[in-house]
Amino acid sequence: MNPKIERAIYLGIIAVLAILVLNFGATLANLKRELPITAKELYDKMGNPKINLQVIDVRPYEPENEDEEDEAEETDYYTLGHIPGSIPMPDCDESKTPEDAIPHINYYLPTVIVSKDGNPEIFKKCLEKFKMAQNLAGGIEAWVDNDYPLEEDEYVPPKAGGGGGCL
């Protein structure tokens, strides 16, 4: 066979295979985004300082008045109970986010979205902003059900130079 034709055939096969690998890779990445992360998986990942992970809490930040606070459960508001190190971003909306928290939100980091019960609607909204986001299955309620640690009070930005796992 003419070497030029043979070479062209090999290159053609390799090109087709490479395109298929890229397409399947993109499908895999999209599917991974749809797959929610469980509370246990998140807890394990947060305990591993080698894994760079951002946790965004999309529940309302704090009760508006004392009556609301009296009636609220710890899973209703960020300030009443949140995953240690999580960043508040109510409704995935920057305009509702505390000013201290805005500079710490990175839209390009692997991110876990925490809502009250794993609401897929809010997660879809967050997917428009965060490039690599996963939903916490069952939301903060699943985290509490597993007796994993919770922090109370307002968001405190991390100190400069701090590092390591947050659990």
Next chain:
Amino acid sequence: MSIVERALYWVGIVVLVIALIGIKGNISQIEAKISQTTAQTQSEE
């Protein structure tokens, strides 16, 4: 075309086929997990 060049093309093809099979396997696993999670969510509702 030399034997070495031909061998390199075959190596490339085999590597890509293995990658393709690996990714396909991962996709099937994740699809199964997603359908399992969806079924769980629906039964909880």
